[in-house]
Amino acid sequence: MKKRSILCAALVAAVSVATVTEALAADTNSEAINAFVKSSTENRIISAVNTAVSKSATAAEAVQESGIYYDGEPVYNAAEQFFSGILYCSVKNVVLAALPDAVITAANGRFQITSDELSVDFTVGSTYVQANGRYLYVPGGVKNVGGVTLLPARTLAKILGCTATWNPSTEIMSLRSTGQVIESGDSYYDQEDLYWLSRIIYGESGNQPLTGKIAVGNVILNRVESSLFPNNIYDVIFQKNQFTPAGSSYFDRTPNAESVIAAKLVLDGAVVLDDALYFNQAGLNCWAARNCSYVTTIGGHAFYA
Numbered sequence: 130m131k132k133r134s135i136l137c138a139a140l141v142a143a144v145s146v147a148t149v150t151e152a153l154a155a156d157t158n159s160e161a162i163n164a165f166v167k168s169s170t171e172n173r174i175i176s177a178v179n180t181a182v183s184k185s186a187t188a189a190e191a192v193q194e195s196g197i198y199y200d201g202e203p204v205y206n207a208a209e210q211f212f213s214g215i216l217y218c219s220v221k222n223v224v225l226a227a228l229p230d231a232v233i234t235a236a237n238g239r240f241q242i243t244s245d246e247l248s249v250d251f252t253v254g255s256t257y258v259q260a261n262g263r264y265l266y267v268p269g270g271v272k273n274v275g276g277v278t279l280l281p282a283r284t285l286a287k288i289l290g291c292t293a294t295w296n297p298s299t300e301i302m303s304l305r306s307t308g309q310v311i312e313s314g315d316s317y318y319d320q321e322d323l324y325w326l327s328r329i330i331y332g333e334s335g336n337q338p339l340t341g342k343i344a345v346g347n348v349i350l351n352r353v354e355s356s357l358f359p360n361n362i363y364d365v366i367f368q369k370n371q372f373t374p375a376g377s378s379y380f381d382r383t384p385n386a387e388s389v390i391a392a393k394l395v396l397d398g399a400v401v402l403d404d405a406l407y408f409n410q411a412g413l414n415c416w417a418a419r420n421c422s423y424v425t426t427i428g429g430h431a432f433y434a
Contacts, residue, residue: 262314266399331384332374346395
């Protein structure tokens with residue numbers, strides 16, 4: 130519609146120019162003047178049309194937010210942009226494309242989404258999002274650019290229960306609904322795994338930053354996946370001489386809130402260290418420091434693979 134309006138306006142202007150110019154020519158008897166006026170009129174029409182096409186193209190670019198599609202339709206004002214190679218997009222406009230009846234509130238940096246099937250809560254700058262009781266890791270943090278709140282497109286896809294397919298040739302991210310939003314935390318998390326994982330995270334890193342807590346959780350799950358260790362969380366934690374808090378009275382304490390959140394993040398796929406199998410106090414001359422490859426130090430812990 131905007132293309133057509135701009136083009137029509139330009140053509141009307143061009144015709145007006147032609148009409149006035151031809152009228153002036155009609156008042157003269159000079160063939161040279163008439164020829165000049167005719168040529169000038171044609172040039173002005175061509176110029177006006179070219180200007181209209183240019184403006185039309187610019188207008189089309191302004192309204193076609195083509196980077197994000199939901200069920201085959203473009204999401205307008207998706208505000209998509211990359212941060213460290215991760216595609217972010219507008220939370221509000223993508224959610225409303227999927228759930229038109231959703232209620233979205235934003236105040237003092239806190240963002241909430243509610244509908245019959247979805248409850249989402251997060252703050253700008255946070256490295257995780259809570260959705261239906263699930264905790265999803267956002268390593269680069271929730272963004273706000275020009276007053277628009279942004280999340281990674283794949284995080285939004287997970288929340289909305291969509292598949293997400295990136296086409297590098299068209300630079301389009303296609304979200305396809307599966308008909309069901311993210312499963313609730315109550316049904317998704319294995320409560321026994323959550324119980325023990327949150328306790329070992331608290332026991333080993335309760336005073337560490339969130340990334341340090343996640344890293345400890347990663348070590349537990351990395352061991353579960355390794356043929357060198359037991360294949361379940363409980364047995365990994367209680368393997369003899371591995372984790373000091375295991376089996377002590379410390380395990381009777383209720384984990385702090387961030388340790389529980391870290392456990393949920395890890396169970397939902399958060400990865401800080403994908404290969405570390407050991408950790409200890411940073412700087413300690415321990416078995417892992419002498420026999421394993423150093424990976425990194427996070428907070429007060431050094432990690433090894």
